Amino acid sequence: MADQEERVPVMQQVLDNHFLLLFLGITIPTVIYVLWGVMEVANIAVAR
Amino acid sequence: MATTYRICPRSGLQFDTAAEKLMRWNAVAGVLALLLGGIMALGVILTRWPAVHLLPADQFYLALTSHGVNMLLFWIIFFEMAVLYFASSTLLHCRLATPKIAWAGFWLMAIGAVMTNVAIFQGESSVMFTSYVPMQAKPHFYLGLILFAVGALIGCFVFLGTLVVAKAEKTYEGSIPLVTFGALTAAIIAIFTIASGAVILIPTLLWSLGYIREIDTIMYRIVWWAMGHSSQQINVSAHVAVWYAVAAIVFGAKPMSEKVSRSAFFLYILFLQLASAHHLLSDPGVGSEWKVVNTSYFMYFAVLASMIHGMTVPGAIEQAQRAKGYNKGLFEWLRKAPWGNPAFSSMFLSLVGFGFLGGISGVMMGTEQLNLLIHNTIYVPGHFHATVVIGTTLAFMGLTYFLVPVLFRREVLFPGFAKLQPYLFGLSMYAVALVMMGAGTLGVSRRHWDMAFAGAGMAYEWPGAAYLMMGLTGIAGVVAIIGGGGWILQIVFSLLFGKRLDEGETRSTPIPLTLPPQTGAHAAHVGTPGTMVLALVFLVSFILYYFVNWKYLSSLWGMA
Amino acid sequence: MSAISPPAERIWWKQPIDKLEFIWIAIAFVWSLVMFVMMVYWHIAGGQNLSNETYKTTKEMFAAKTQAVVDKYTVRTGTDAEKQFPVVKPPAGSDIYLIGRLWDWWPIYELEKGKTYKLHLSAMDYMHGFSLQPQNINIQVHPNYEHVVKITPNQSGTYSIVCNEYCGIGHHTMVGRIYVK
Numbered sequence: 001m002a003d004q005e006e007r008v009p010v011m012q013q014v015l016d017n018h019f020l021l022l023f024l025g026i027t028i029p030t031v032i033y034v035l036w037g038v039m040e041v042a043n044i045a046v047a048r
Numbered sequence: 049m050a051t052t053y054r055i056c057p058r059s060g061l062q063f064d065t066a067a068e069k070l071m072r073w074n075a076v077a078g079v080l081a082l083l084l085g086g087i088m089a090l091g092v093i094l095t096r097w098p099a100v101h102l103l104p105a106d107q108f109y110l111a112l113t114s115h116g117v118n119m120l121l122f123w124i125i126f127f128e129m130a131v132l133y134f135a136s137s138t139l140l141h142c143r144l145a146t147p148k149i150a151w152a153g154f155w156l157m158a159i160g161a162v163m164t165n166v167a168i169f170q171g172e173s174s175v176m177f178t179s180y181v182p183m184q185a186k187p188h189f190y191l192g193l194i195l196f197a198v199g200a201l202i203g204c205f206v207f208l209g210t211l212v213v214a215k216a217e218k219t220y221e222g223s224i225p226l227v228t229f230g231a232l233t234a235a236i237i238a239i240f241t242i243a244s245g246a247v248i249l250i251p252t253l254l255w256s257l258g259y260i261r262e263i264d265t266i267m268y269r270i271v272w273w274a275m276g277h278s279s280q281q282i283n284v285s286a287h288v289a290v291w292y293a294v295a296a297i298v299f300g301a302k303p304m305s306e307k308v309s310r311s312a313f314f315l316y317i318l319f320l321q322l323a324s325a326h327h328l329l330s331d332p333g334v335g336s337e338w339k340v341v342n343t344s345y346f347m348y349f350a351v352l353a354s355m356i357h358g359m360t361v362p363g364a365i366e367q368a369q370r371a372k373g374y375n376k377g378l379f380e381w382l383r384k385a386p387w388g389n390p391a392f393s394s395m396f397l398s399l400v401g402f403g404f405l406g407g408i409s410g411v412m413m414g415t416e417q418l419n420l421l422i423h424n425t426i427y428v429p430g431h432f433h434a435t436v437v438i439g440t441t442l443a444f445m446g447l448t449y450f451l452v453p454v455l456f457r458r459e460v461l462f463p464g465f466a467k468l469q470p471y472l473f474g475l476s477m478y479a480v481a482l483v484m485m486g487a488g489t490l491g492v493s494r495r496h497w498d499m500a501f502a503g504a505g506m507a508y509e510w511p512g513a514a515y516l517m518m519g520l521t522g523i524a525g526v527v528a529i530i531g532g533g534g535w536i537l538q539i540v541f542s543l544l545f546g547k548r549l550d551e552g553e554t555r556s557t558p559i560p561l562t563l564p565p566q567t568g569a570h571a572a573h574v575g576t577p578g579t580m581v582l583a584l585v586f587l588v589s590f591i592l593y594y595f596v597n598w599k600y601l602s603s604l605w606g607m608a
Numbered sequence: 609m610s611a612i613s614p615p616a617e618r619i620w621w622k623q624p625i626d627k628l629e630f631i632w633i634a635i636a637f638v639w640s641l642v643m644f645v646m647m648v649y650w651h652i653a654g655g656q657n658l659s660n661e662t663y664k665t666t667k668e669m670f671a672a673k674t675q676a677v678v679d680k681y682t683v684r685t686g687t688d689a690e691k692q693f694p695v696v697k698p699p700a701g702s703d704i705y706l707i708g709r710l711w712d713w714w715p716i717y718e719l720e721k722g723k724t725y726k727l728h729l730s731a732m733d734y735m736h737g738f739s740l741q742p743q744n745i746n747i748q749v750h751p752n753y754e755h756v757v758k759i760t761p762n763q764s765g766t767y768s769i770v771c772n773e774y775c776g777i778g779h780h781t782m783v784g785r786i787y788v789k
Contacts, residue, residue, distance in 0.1 A: 006619060008618075009619065011311075011621055012307075012621035014314075015223070015229070015310050015311075016223050018208065018232055021232065021314070021317050022208070025240060025318070026236070026239060026240050026243070028321075028322075029274065029278070029321035029322055029324075030240070032342060032346075033270075033274060033322050033325060033342050034271060034274055036338055036342075037325075037334050037338055037342075038267055040333065040335055041266045041270065044333055044662050044664050047664060047665040048663075105780070109774070139612050139613075180734070182734060182751065183734050183735075183774075183775070183776070220614050222615060222617075222618050223614055223620065224614060225612050225613050225614050225615075226611040226612075226615075227612050264752075265735055265750045265751060265752065266753065269748075292611040292612075293611060295610075295611065297612070301610060303610075304626055305623055305625050305629060306615045306617075307620060307621050307623055307625065308629060308633065309611075329658070330746055330747050330748050331748040331750070332729075332750060332753050332754075333755075336651060336657070336658075336660055340644075340647050340648065344643070347640060347644045348640030348641070348644055349640065351643075352633075352636050352637055352640045355632070356632070356636065359629065360629065363626075363629060364611070411643065415643070415646070415647055416647050416650075416657075416658075417647065417654060417656055417657055420656065420658060420746055421744055421745075423737075423746035423747070423772075424748070424772040424773055425744070425746060425772065491739065491741045491770070493737070493771075493772035494772065495772075495773075495774040496774075496779065496780055497780045498780040502781075503780075503781045504780065504783045505689070505690070505691035505712075505781070506689065506690060506691065506768065506783045506784065508741050508770055508783050510741075511742070573626070575627075575628060576626065576628055577628065580628045580631075580632065583632055587636075594643070598646070598650075601654075602654070602655065602656065604656050604743055604745055604762075605656075605740075605759050606758075606759065606762060607657060607658065607745070607757060607758060607760070608655075608657055608659060
C-alpha cells in the first residue's frame with residue numbers, strides 16, 4: 001500500500017514520542033510556573 | 049511467575065491477571081478513602097448548614113481536613129492508578145511492567161494514606177488539605193503524604209514502563225489508543241504534581257521535626273499548589289479519558305478526529321499545570337506578568353483544549369448514534385441515548401456539569417482581577433465540587449458500573465437503584481455547586497466554622513440570602529451524600545454478594561491487537577449539528593457570565 | 609475502531625477535520641484570546657488591579673510602623689463593641705497599616721470616601737485572609753511580607769474585614785472594621 005511508504009508527519013511523531021511529551025510536560029511548568037515564581041519571591045526587596 | 053491473561057467474556061477485553069489484581073486493589077482502596085471522606089463530608093455539611101451547626105469548631109476543622117485529603121488525594125489517585133493500569137496493559141493487550149514494583153507502590157500509598165489519617169484523627173493536625181505554613185501539623189501527617197506521593201510516582205513509572213513494553217513487544221501497531229493517550233497525559237501531569245509535592249513536603253516535614261527553622265510562606269504556596277492544583281489536573285485528564293472510554297464502550301463511538309483530540313491532550317500536557325497560579329492571584333509577591341501568563345494557561349490554551357473535548361466527546365456520540373439511524377431532528381440521537389445505563393448517564397452528567405458549572409466558574413475565578421471577588425470564599429469549593437465531584441468522581445462512578453462485571457466478575461446488585469444513582473448524586477451535586485457559588489458571590493468564607501461569628505467582637509452580619517444559600521447547601525449536600533453513600537453500598541454489596549460471573553478463558557500468551565483491514569475511503573461522513581447547538585449554548589452562557597463579573601468588579605473600591 | 613483501540617489509519621494526522629468541529633475550534637480560540645486580552649486591558653484601563661508592591665519585612669518592624677500611625681492619628685478609643693481598639697483617622701493619601709493576628713484585624717480605620725490611601729497589609733503569625741464585606745474584595749495576607757495596596761473607597765458605610773484564611777480554632781471570631789465617611 002502506498003500509505004505504508006508515506007512518511008509519518010512530524011507532529012504525529014511528536015505525539016507518539018511519549019518520553020518527549022513527558023519532558024515537555026515537566027519542563028514547561030517547572031520553568032514558567034515554579035522557577036519564575038520562586039525567582040520573583042526571592043527578589044522581593046526588604047522594607048525600610 | 050509467568051504472566052497469564054484472562055479474556056473477559058462480557059467485554060472481550062484482555063487482562064494481565066497480575067495487573068487485574070492491582071486494578072482491583074487500587075479501586076477498592078480508593079472507594080474506602082471515598083467512604084471515609086464521605087462520612088467527613090456529612091460532618092462538614094451539617095456544620096455549615098447554619099440551622100444545624102452540628103460539630104464544635106475543633107471537630108469541624110478536623111473533619112474538613114480529613115474530607116479534603118481523602119477526597120482530593122487518596123480516593124482519586126488510588127482510582128487513577130487503576131485507570132492507568134487499565135489504559136496501559138488492558139488496552140494495549142500487553143503485560144504490566146514490573147507488577148512487584150507496582151505492588152510496592154500500592155503499599156506505600158496505602159501506608160501513607162493510613163498514616164496521614166491517623167495523624168489527622170489524633171487531633172493536632174487540623175491544618176486543612178493545604179497545610180499552609182507556619183501552621184504546623186505532626187510530622188507523620190507530612191510523612192504519610194510523602195509516602196503516598198512516592199507510591200503514586202512508582203505507579204506512574206510502571207505505567208510508562210508498560211508503554212515501553214507494549215512497544216518493544218509489538219502488542220499494538222501505530223499509535224496508542226486515544227484513551228491511553230489521555231491516561232498518558234494524566235500520568236505526565238501526575239509526575240510533575242508528585243515531584244512538586246515532594247519538593248515542598250520534604251522540607252516541611254524537616255521543619256515540623258525541628259531541623260529547619262522557617263519556611264517562606266509565599267514560596268510554600270507556589271510550590272504546594274504545583275501539587276495541590278495539578279493533582280486536580282490529573283483528574284481532568286483522567287476523566288476526559290474516561291469520557292472517551294465510556295463513549296467508546298457504550299456506543300462504539302469513534303473519535304471525531306484523532307488529530308484534534310490528541311492535540312487537545314497535547315495542550316493539556318504543555319499548559320494545564322500552569323493553572324496552579326489560580327491560587328496565588330490575590331497574593332503579594334508574585335507579579336502581574338507571572339500571574340497573567342500562568343493563570344491563563346499561557347493564553348487560555350488549556351481552556352481551548354477543554355472546549356474541544358467538550359465538543360468532540362458528545363460529537364463522537366452523536367456521530368455513532370446517527371450512524372445507527374437516530375437521525376431525526378437535532379437531538380434524536382441524544383433523546384434516544386441509553387439514559388437508564390448508569391455508565392452513560394454518569395458520564396453525560398459529568399460532562400455537562402464539568403463544562404457549565406466547573407469550567408465557566410473556573411475560568412472566571414482564574415482571571416487575575418476577578419479572583420479578588422472570590423478568593424477564599426465558598427465560591428472556590430463550589431467550583432471544585434463541580435470539577436472534581438461532578439467531573440471526576442461521577443465519571444469514575446459511572447466507569448465502575450462497567451468495571452464491576454468486567455473486572456470484578458460480579459453482577460451489579462440493585463440495578464433499579466443503579467439507574468437512578470447518577471441522577472440522585474449528580475443533580476444534587478449540581479445544586480451543591482450552584483448554591484455554594486451563590487453564597488461565595490455574596491462573600492461567605494470557605495473553611496469557616498460559624499458564619500454568625502459567635503464570640504467575635506465586631507461580628508459581621510451576612511445578608512439573609514447568604515444564610516439561605518448555606519441552608520440549601522446543607523440540604524443538597526445531604527442528598528448528595530445519600531447518593532454517594534448509596535453508590536458505595538451498592539458497589540460493596542455487589543462485590544461481596546453479587547452473583548459470580550464467568551471468568552472467561554485464561555491463557556499464557558497475549559492475543560496481539562489487530563486492526564481491521566484499512567478501508568480506502570472514509571466511511572460516510574456524519575455531521576454533528578446537535579452537538580454544535582449545545583456548544584453554542586455553552587459559549588453564550590460562558591460569555592454572559594464572564595462579563596457580568598467584570599461589571600461587578602468595576603463597581604468595587606478602586607485599587608491599584 | 610474506537611477511542612479504546614489504536615487509530616485505524618497509520619497516518620491519522622492527515623485526516624480531514626469535520627467542518628463544524630473546525631468552526632468550534634476557531635470560535636474557542638478567538639474566545640480564549642479575548643479572555644487573555646481582557647486581563648491585560650484591565651491593567652491599562654480598569655480601576656481594580658491588585659498591586660504588585662511587596663516588601664520583605666519582620667513582624668517587629670511592621671508592628672512598630674503600625675503603632676506609629678496609631679499613635680499619630682488615633683481620634684478615639686473604640687467602644688466595647690469595637691473591642692476598645694484605637695479608631696484611627698489618617699489624612700487622605702497617607703500610608704495606613706493593618707495587622708492581621710490571632711484573632712484580630714488591628715486597628716480600626718476611619719477613611720474618607722473618594723480619597724486614596726496606601727494600605728499596608730501583613731500578618732503577625734499565620735496567614736490570614738483580608739475579606740472586605742459587603743464589598744467582597746479578598747486578599748491573602750502573609751506574615752513577614754508587607755503588601756502595599758492603594759485603595760479608594762467609593763461608598764460610605766461600615767465595612768467589616770472577615771478573615772477568610774483558616775487560622776486556627778478562633779478563626780471565626782477574627783473580624784475587623786473600617787468606617788468610610
